[in-house]
Amino acid sequence: MRSVPLLPAVVLLALFMLGPAIWSLYGSLTNASLTGKAALNPRFIGVKNYTDLMADPEFWKSIGLTVLFTLASAVVGQNVLGLAIALLQKSAHSVVRALVGTIVVGAWVLPEIVAAFALYAFFADDGTLNSVLGMINIPVVHWLYEHPMLSVILANVWRGTAFSMMVYGAALTEVPPEIEEAAEVDGASGWQRLAHITLPMITRSIATNLMLTTLQTLSVFTLIYVMTAGGPGTDSSTLPVLAYQVAFQFAKVGYGTAIATFMLLIGAVFSIIYIRMLKPEVDA
Incomplete structure (x- = not known):
């Protein structure tokens, strides 16, 4: 009887989250297309899309780029910064704290499409970054062509760091100052207090933030597509970009849906890892 009040929430979750996931899985098992006979009457083809994925080198390249993008920009970049x-x-000082917080959060509250175009202008050949580097006699660097992944990684770090900053800012307020003061009196350095007191006491917040930023970064599409469109070639085609290209540019909706479904599996793997990080504390 205690579970009855939760029933509406469970139904809504099943309808709006589980439902689309099941429909996506079914779509990935068809030859659905935007053109031809398959557009009108998609045919069930079983796991053919998945076997084709396993044999597609572009798919494996995209997985590598997705993992690199996620680890560098979310797991390391956003969390550490x-x-x-x-x-x-x-x-x-309170004034400095307010100023820095406003600047950092400003990047986060911008609409993603606006932030993407701003970052494109920043990294463009005649953009802000090259203009600044030119002042110290550094030649023009074709960032979006020669270093596309580095560009989108730095862009995502700039875009998403504010969320991690706010999560950790709230977590740090829960660390009792008297414990840190006692450690300082005992001769512990700042790094020792951070490693042995602060970080262990905010482990739960770290794991939660890692999970949230990882899942959000896995689905980043607009930022990359506006800046590089997955190029040059496929050198910055992460899984969301590849799924879009396959489904809507090459009209292979079923094949693109298989890529999107595979993304769910990757997200599930990361989620399980982070949940296991939380488990000892939950058990305690």
């Missing part, structure tokens, strides 16, 4: 800013703000 967000934690660093939160730690600095903790001891900063």
Whole structure:
């Protein structure tokens, strides 16, 4: 009887989350297309799309780029930079704290399409970055052509760090100051207090933030598509971009849906890892 009040929530979750996932799985088992006979009457073809994926080198390349993009920009970039800013703000003057917070959060509250075009202008050949580098006599670098993954990784770090900063800022307020003061009196350095007191006490927040930023980064599409369109060639085609290209540019909707479904599996793997990180504390 206690579970009855939760029934509407469970039904809504099943309808709006589980339902689309099941429909996506079914679509990935068909030859659905935007043109031809398959557009009108898609045919069930079983796991053919998945066997074709396993034999497609572009798919494996895209997986590698997706993992690189996620690890570099979310797991490392956003989390490390967000934690660093939160730690600095903790001891900063209120004016500095407000100014830095406003600047960092400004990148996060921008609509994604606006942020994407701003970052494209920043990394373009005649953009802000090359203009600044030109002032110190560094020749023009074709960032979006020669270093597409580095460009989109830095862009995503700039775009998403604010969320991590706010999560860690809230978590740090829960660390009792008297414990840190006692460690300082005992001669512990700042790094020792961070490693042995602060980080262990915010482990739950770290794992939660890692999961949220990872899942969000796995689905980043607009930022990459506006900046590089997955190019040059397929050198920045992460799984969301590849799924879009296959489904809507090459009209292979079923094949593109298989790629999108595979993304769900990758997200599930990351989620399981982070949930296991939380499990000892939950059990305690």
